[in-house]
Each structure stands twice: as structure tokens, then as C-alpha cells.
Amino acid sequence: MTAIWAVVPAAGSGSRFGGDVPKQYVEVAGRPLIAHALDALLAHPRVDGAMVALAADDARWPGWTSHHDKPVLTCQGAAERALSVLAALDALRERAGDDALVLVHDAARPNLAAADLDRVIDAALETADGALLAAPVRDTLKRGDRDRSAGTQPRDGLWRALTPQAARLGVLRDALRRALADGIAVTDEAMALEHAGLRPRLVEGREDNIKVTTPADRALVEYLLRASAS
Ligand SMILES: Nc1ccn([C@@H]2O[C@H](COP(=O)(O)OP(=O)(O)OP(=O)(O)O)[C@@H](O)[C@H]2O)c(=O)n1
Ligand SMILES: C[C@](O)(CO)[C@H](O)COP(=O)(O)O
Numbered sequence: 001m002t003a004i005w006a007v008v009p010a011a012g013s014g015s016r017f018g019g020d021v022p023k024q025y026v027e028v029a030g031r032p033l034i035a036h037a038l039d040a041l042l043a044h045p046r047v048d049g050a051m052v053a054l055a056a057d058d059a060r061w062p063g064w065t066s067h068h069d070k071p072v073l074t075c076q077g078a079a080e081r082a083l084s085v086l087a088a089l090d091a092l093r094e095r096a097g098d099d100a101l102v103l104v105h106d107a108a109r110p111n112l113a114a115a116d117l118d119r120v121i122d123a124a125l126e127t128a129d130g131a132l133l134a135a136p137v138r139d140t141l142k143r144g145d146r147d148r149s150a151g152t153q154p155r156d157g158l159w160r161a162l163t164p165q166a167a168r169l170g171v172l173r174d175a176l177r178r179a180l181a182d183g184i185a186v187t188d189e190a191m192a193l194e195h196a197g198l199r200p201r202l203v204e205g206r207e208d209n210i211k212v213t214t215p216a217d218r219a220l221v222e223y224l225l226r227a228s229a230s
Helices: 033-042 081-096 114-126 169-181 189-195 216-229
Strands: 004-010 049-054 070-076 101-104 131-136 141-145 148-153 159-168 201-204
Touching: 004 033, 004 081, 033 049, 033 070, 033 114, 049 081, 070 081, 081 101, 081 169, 101 114, 101 169, 114 131, 114 159, 114 201, 159 169, 159 189, 169 189
Parallel strands: 004 049, 004 101, 049 070, 131 201
Antiparallel strands: 101 159, 131 159, 141 148
């Protein structure tokens, strides 16, 4: 049976969110964002544990060592998300092994549906290229020139990348190291896999798998989490 581990990048500074509390610890629906994300991942019966990448100056990590009777490990993240993910893979490698499937999921995405998690796990187990949750673009896209529209971008075949993004630990680690060494500004795991010549599976995910980025996202996520809990 393939080992399946969650990797949770939680070392960001939340600059677009602002405020005094680091975004990953902002409370929504009574719990910190990171708690919702970890709960969604570790509640899934096929997930064996989690490795969380924390900021070097994180003073709010509650010290969880397990959740749902599964191990919760931590490592130190880095200045860029991709480097935080790579640090987590390096820290997890000896325990999980290169053939383990890793599910990289933003701590800032608290509303991950179990069915979506199941489907991206299935997809990633079926292909060596990895898989990611994504949402097809449903709006017309404009290129902006300050506050003016400078034209309309074709949206056919465009998707919004979500998380989890999944691949075998060794494959993803090698792809991230290569992309970063090649100077690629890696914004998600699929980008590194693509740079390595792989074609990760797009798994259509729910639109409400929202990444809390600005303060305006908080009220919507609060509503969604309370609605799904009722
Ligand atoms: N150096 C970084 C940057 C981001 N992240 C994590 O990656 C996820 C998605 O990143 P984002 O939403 O951009 O969070 P921040 O980088 O904190 O936000 P901002 O860009 O507004 O500063 C978050 O869970 C964040 O904690 C990380 O682990 N290490
Ligand atoms: C990984 C991600 O959530 C996929 O959309 C996104 O790339 C993270 O971007 P951010 O600027 O680090 O929030």
C-alpha cells in the first residue's frame, strides 16, 4: 500500500492579508485556518500523516504532534513557498520514502472537501506525472492597464490551480530542485512538474476551495465553513 503524506506549507507572512495575527493562525469558524486544513487532510482514511513547514519565527504553532491519531511533524519553511515545500520534502523523505505520495496543500485553504481529496489522490496514484485540483475559468478575462481594460484574454482551456497538488515525493523533490536551479519562479508544484516535462492530471475541484489571501476572503470562508458544519 502506497504511503500517503500531506505536506502543508504554513511559513508565509500573509502580507496581502495584513493584521497582527499570521494569516495561517487567523480564526475562522472558531479555529485557526491551519487547523481546518490539517483536519481535512488527516480526517481522510488514506492519509497517513502530515509534515508542516513553519516560519522560523512562528510563535503560535500549538505544538500538535498528532491529529486523528496520525503523526503531525514540523520543519522550518523558507522565504518562498516552493522552498518551504522543498524543505518539507527533505524533512519527510527519510520517514516516508521517495515512493510515498505527497499531497501539498496550502494552510490558507481551509475548505477542502473530502470527495475532492479522494479524487486527487486517485488521480495521482494512477499517473507518474502527478495531479492537482483545479477549477476551469468561467469568467471572461481582461488584461489590465492600470484601471482600464487593455484587451480580452482567451479563456479556452484555462484553469485556476488549487491545492492539494500531488506527486510521488522523489519525483516532486527532483522537479522542484531542478526548476529552482533553472531560475524558474515556481508558484505551484505543477509548475515544477511541467518544467520537468511531466503533464500533471487536472482534477476538477470545488470552487469553494478558497485560498484565504486578503481580508475580504475571511467572511466568505467563515460562511462556507459554518454552512458545511451545519
Ligand atoms: N515562504 C512561504 C510563503 C507561503 N507559504 C505558504 O503557502 C501558502 C500559500 O501562500 P500565500 O497564500 O501566498 O500565503 P502568504 O505567502 O503568507 O501570503 P502573501 O503572499 O500575501 O504574503 C500559505 O499557506 C503560506 O503559509 C509558505 O509556506 N512559505
Ligand atoms: C499553490 C497555489 O495556491 C495554487 O493556486 C498558489 O500558486 C499559491 O500562490 P501564492 O501567491 O503563494 O498564494
